[in-house]
Amino acid sequence: MKKKIETVQTLLDALTYITKFRGDIIVVKYGGSAQTSDSLKEKFAQDIALLKAVGMKPVVVHGGGKSITSLLDELNIKSEFIDGQRVTSKEAMRVVEMVLSGEINKNIVSLLNSYEAKAIGISGKDANFIKAIPKDEGRFGYTGIIEEINPSIVFNILDDGFVPVIAPIATASKLNHPGFNINADLAASKIAIALKARKVLFLTDTEGVLDRDKKLIKTLTIAKTNELIKEGVISGGMIPKVNAAIEALKGGVKKAHIIDGRLEHSLLLEILTSSGIGTCIEL
Secondary structure, three states, rough: HHHHHHHHHHHHHHHHHHHHHHOEEEEEEEEEHHOOOHHHHHHHHHHHHHHHHHHHHEEEEEEHHHHHHHHHOOOOOEEEOOOEEEEHHHHHHHHHHHHHHHHHHHHHHHHHHHHHOOEEEEOOHHHHEEEEHHHHHHHHHHHHEEEEOOOHHHHHHHHHHOOEEEOOEEEOOOOOOOEEEHHHHHHHHHHHHOOOOEEEEEEEOOOOEEOOOOOOOEEEHHHHHHHHHOOOOOOOOOOHHHHHHHHHHOOOOEEEEEEEEEOOHHHHHHOOOOOOEEEEEEE
């Protein structure tokens, strides 16, 4: 009986947040271990299906760096990185698009559909959704930075009751251009702003933002986050994630969350419980 009462209490706790966020757009950047483990893939799909079932409007933006690097290696195409950012050659761009828009995007769509989430996959090329220009004046090859987002296609997908699954490939203004490879964290941030999302969540392979003692920091402001970057507490691969979170907040998104995608049902634990599991950054 005690266990049943605890279950009811959990549901009542979740009801508060279901009511609060019903009808809101929630952008989720999906990557890391959550994207490579079969078990975690299924739990992620269940989370998205439940969020949709209770009235929220999830939007999935996915990466795929490990799969891209793996296929480039198989094809003997050299992978080059500058400051942790991929330099995308014209030859590599073909592989990037094939992996992101083809293999990974359609696998996610298929998985969500199997859990009755009704998903549709697109890339930034569809309906000129995302337009980009070369990063650092071409220093990174066909890696781009977002110049413009036209969110109408995503609003249409949401209005029709589907979950948009977005591959971070952008179109260019030049005819016959192969397009641009976009960092998935930055794409999620820009997309969240354009959609006027309530939240943006970044799934990572760490608990969240950690302090000097490697303990989880539950809440942060933009000012405190910038302070921790200057002090070197936030460093390495976490910097682009918190910068993407800050950009989203400055663009009107109410909260940004950095959570551990290695945990089962991490999305539900962060969104539908009072304690959460990761780091929440707000203004």
